[in-house]
Amino acid sequence: MQQAINKKETTMEQAMKNVYFLSDAHLGSRAIPHGRTQERRLVNFLDSIKDRASAVYLLGDMFDFWYEFRLVVPKGYTRFLGKLSELTDKGVEVHFFIGNHDIWCGDYLEKECGVTIHREPLTCEIYGKEFYLAHGDGLGDHDRKFKFLRAMFHSKLLQRMFSALHPRWSIDFGLEWAKHSRMKRENGREPDYMGEDKEPLVLYTKEYLKNHPDINYFIYGHRHIMLDLMLTRNTRLTILGDWINDFSYAVFDGENFFLEQYIEGETTLG
Numbered sequence: 001m002q003q004a005i006n007k008k009e010t011t012m013e014q015a016m017k018n019v020y021f022l023s024d025a026h027l028g029s030r031a032i033p034h035g036r037t038q039e040r041r042l043v044n045f046l047d048s049i050k051d052r053a054s055a056v057y058l059l060g061d062m063f064d065f066w067y068e069f070r071l072v073v074p075k076g077y078t079r080f081l082g083k084l085s086e087l088t089d090k091g092v093e094v095h096f097f098i099g100n101h102d103i104w105c106g107d108y109l110e111k112e113c114g115v116t117i118h119r120e121p122l123t124c125e126i127y128g129k130e131f132y133l134a135h136g137d138g139l140g141d142h143d144r145k146f147k148f149l150r151a152m153f154h155s156k157l158l159q160r161m162f163s164a165l166h167p168r169w170s171i172d173f174g175l176e177w178a179k180h181s182r183m184k185r186e187n188g189r190e191p192d193y194m195g196e197d198k199e200p201l202v203l204y205t206k207e208y209l210k211n212h213p214d215i216n217y218f219i220y221g222h223r224h225i226m227l228d229l230m231l232t233r234n235t236r237l238t239i240l241g242d243w244i245n246d247f248s249y250a251v252f253d254g255e256n257f258f259l260e261q262y263i264e265g266e267t268t269l270g
Helices: 001-015 033-047 079-089 108-113 144-153 155-164 167-185 200-211
Strands: 018-022 053-058 093-097 117-118 122-126 129-134 217-220 226-230 238-239 248-251 255-261
Touching: 018 238, 033 053, 033 079, 079 093, 079 108, 093 129, 108 117, 200 217, 200 238, 226 255, 238 248, 238 255
Parallel strands: 018 053, 053 093, 093 117, 129 217, 217 238
Antiparallel strands: 018 248, 122 129, 226 238, 248 255
């Protein structure tokens, strides 16, 4: 009888744990001067939630550039990868969504770190609520140049051609391309929120919601803005910000959903 009670208490305790969402760290970016500090802050955050998390969803662009050769992966990121491995070893689900900067993930993160890779948007149930999760690139954005580049990067033929290059050139090329892309923007930042009638992810979500009215939460990365918007009485849209300037994340405890910022030494995590 006592064993049954203890098992029930353990199950209830696990069910009460939080689910966390974050995106867009762009680790390794040559356009970010505080890269080591940035990675350390991200690792410290993950360490601080490891005992209260049931799952962590990383919604894309965690790396500024990532390419896996058959026997080679990019240099660096050891603290981050080690922390992901620690989380999954503890039984925390870690879901890794590819973004437009880390498209070329193979099976390394799955095999070595125990994460689950998602290559497409995911609709799932979390504590009885319906979630639509995606990085956000290509959703509602009609920019022809971006759509062309996205199609190129997803091309299996071009990926095989790229893998024929030596890593000393290909990795350097990828990091420089990503740096150039960021530095073209004013102050290296994404444009500010454009409003409900112009923001591509908001327009996409409103259209998608017409045929999927049961979804409670739409959560995206990609835009590097913090946005928490009620679309209907029961539907909420969140864009997660980033881990370059905002150090932001969302947390869901089964009843409440919050978009927060992590400040080392000050933030008290629930």
